[in-house]
Amino acid sequence: MAATHEVGAQDLDLGATHVIDAAKEDYPERIAEITGGAGCAGVIETTGNVRVLRQAVESLAARGTAVVVGAPPFGTEVGLEVNGLLGGKHIVGITLGDSETQTFIPTLAAMVADGRLPVSELITTYDFADIQQVVEDVRSGATIKPVLTFC
Helix, strand or coil, X not given: CECCCCCCHHHHHCCCCCECCCCCCCHHHHHHHHCCCCCXXXXXXXXXXXXXXXXXXXXXXXXXXXXXXXXXXXXXXXXXXXXXXXXXXXXXXXXXXXXXXXXXXXXXXHHHHCCCCCHHHHEEEEEHHHHHHHHHHHHHCCCCEEEEECC
């Protein structure tokens, strides 16, 4: 599922099974609808927004896992309903992908080569002079992965 950028058909092309525009739809309500009330087995929170993190945890099924990638400012806290965690929900922080690079990097490279990971569709290239546009596009969700060039 995708929820943090300008959502649309491209997300389905990239492997999302459902698309939720959290700016326009009630995220927890849509998750309940999509999962028949069961909740998600896993959620990856990439925004660094504690409201979104709380919704991610609340949308988990029993024994589900919320993976925290987004980083809010240091000292930021999130409130969670403790009883909501008693079904065995897990909250895990990830650093730099927490992967074993000797096998992970070749696997990613093979996925790109096989067309199963269309990196080029995720990247938007900008001249460094257009850095303000990059900031605006990131904030609006118009770009997924901006890349600055210095040529």
